[in-house]
Amino acid sequence: MNITKIELINFRNYKKAIFDKFSNLNIIIGKNGVGKTSIIEAIYLGSLAKSFKTNSDDTIINNESNSYKIKIYYFDYGPKNNLEIIYDKTGKKTKINSKLQKRLSDFISQYRIIMLSPDELKLIKSSPNTRRNYLNIQISQLYKEYIHYLNNYNILIKNKNDYLKKLMINGNLDIRYLDIIDEKIVDEGMKIYNYRKDYINKINIYINDIFKKYDRNSNIFIQYVSDYEVNDKEKLLKELKRIRKKEINLGMTSFGVHRDDYEFIHNENNSKEYSSQGQQKLIVLAMKLAEVSIFTNDYNIKPILLLDDLFSELDEKNRNNIFKSINKDTQVFITTTDLKNINKRLLDRAKIFNLDERM
Numbered sequence: 001m002n003i004t005k006i007e008l009i010n011f012r013n014y015k016k017a018i019f020d021k022f023s024n025l026n027i028i029i030g031k032n033g034v035g036k037t038s039i040i041e042a043i044y045l046g047s048l049a050k051s052f053k054t055n056s057d058d059t060i061i062n063n064e065s066n067s068y069k070i071k072i073y074y075f076d077y078g079p080k081n082n083l084e085i086i087y088d089k090t091g092k093k094t095k096i097n098s099k100l101q102k103r104l105s106d107f108i109s110q111y112r113i114i115m116l117s118p119d120e121l122k123l124i125k126s127s128p129n130t131r132r133n134y135l136n137i138q139i140s141q142l143y144k145e146y147i148h149y150l151n152n153y154n155i156l157i158k159n160k161n162d163y164l165k166k167l168m169i170n171g172n173l174d175i176r177y178l179d180i181i182d183e184k185i186v187d188e189g190m191k192i193y194n195y196r197k198d199y200i201n202k203i204n205i206y207i208n209d210i211f212k213k214y215d216r217n218s219n220i221f222i223q224y225v226s227d228y229e230v231n232d233k234e235k236l237l238k239e240l241k242r243i244r245k246k247e248i249n250l251g252m253t254s255f256g257v258h259r260d261d262y263e264f265i266h267n268e269n270n271s272k273e274y275s276s277q278g279q280q281k282l283i284v285l286a287m288k289l290a291e292v293s294i295f296t297n298d299y300n301i302k303p304i305l306l307l308d309d310l311f312s313e314l315d316e317k318n319r320n321n322i323f324k325s326i327n328k329d330t331q332v333f334i335t336t337t338d339l340k341n342i343n344k345r346l347l348d349r350a351k352i353f354n355l356d357e358r359m
């Protein structure tokens with residue numbers, strides 16, 4: 001799966017731009033603010049239909065316009081294909097080969113991406129919510145049905161919270177409704193738990209070996225932390241019964257996979273409190289590279305790697321290490337302000353896009 005061409009119309013600072021003839025290794029160079037991250041953002045949107053920078057597509061539209069459009073051409077062994085995202089007042093439309101897609105879930109993951117940036121490297125320090133979102137995105141790139149289970153679960157939790165709030169006000173309401181909704185929640189929640197557990201297990205198969213290339217004397221693994229750890233329907237229902245009074249008093253669901261998290265265990269310690277900042281970044285880097293291996297080896301999917309401004313964060317040895325663990329036929333997009341950050345051997349086989357020359 002390779003992207004060959006991108007067209008941007010009224011997207012961020014681009015009124016109209018075409019980037020063409022991509023190769024496997026693409027380096028986008030230019031001064032700060034010239035539009036490097038915006039190209040990465042367009043590729044990310046083409047895969048997930050959602051930006052990593054904002055939840056509001058209005059901010060993406062060029063200031064002087066009222067709609068944006070992205071068109072991405074790609075090929076996957078067979079015939080050439082293209083994707084479009086058009087956004088205006090009426091909402092977001094997506095197309096595959098000019099055919100309008102009814103649902104976003106039909107559009108997403110035509111190609112998969114793994115994103116690495118200074119922001120992404122903060123994963124260990126960030127909130128449980130950010131870590132959960134990240135895990136959700138990654139699993140949904142591999143399993144479409146996962147998005148569906150997640151939506152179901154979230155709707156059930158919302159309905160349960162609404163009912164708990166009503167119960168707070170009116171204690172005479174039928175409590176049996178909670179039995180019914182709890183059973184549905186546990187069914188959906190256990191599915192989500194098992195996808196997450198399986199994905200984290202897979203990361204653990206690769207991450208330690210990869211991390212050792214960066215830090216020879218360290219051990220690393222990811223510990224999944226979930227209320228659903230017992231993974232047994234009867235026991236989970238029993239627990240929900242046990243805490244029911246508390247939930248009614250709180251007026252919200254205080255137990256479930258919506259509270260899941262994962263910890264990075266570095267030399268038997270929680271990395272958040274134990275590792276240096278530099279180590280935390282390398283641990284996340286190792287995790288992402290482990291994910292490239294999962295996609296490639298376990299699912300036979302070649303993800304596209306997006307390295308946005310990453311090299312400013314790493315020293316030369318660590319930069320070069322990345323490319324030792326990546327297949328040469330994996331497509332990579334790198335942005336940088338300075339070609340000095342890029343080693344000669346990479347430069348020789350890269351296609352370079354100099355955005356300063358467009359100004």
Ligand SMILES: Nc1ncnc2c1ncn2[C@@H]1O[C@H](COP(=O)(O)OP(=O)(O)O)[C@@H](O)[C@H]1O
Pocket residue numbers: 011012013014030031032033034035036037038039059060061062063064
């Ligand atoms: N909606 C928009 N309309 C016009 N310009 C924008 C919009 N959103 C962001 N910009 C500008 O686009 C430029 C490109 O940003 P970015 O791609 O992050 O640059 P880089 O990664 O090269 O530093 C920035 O100068 C920013 O101010």
Ligand SMILES: [Mg+2]
Pocket residue numbers: 036037038309
């Ligand atoms: Mg940038």
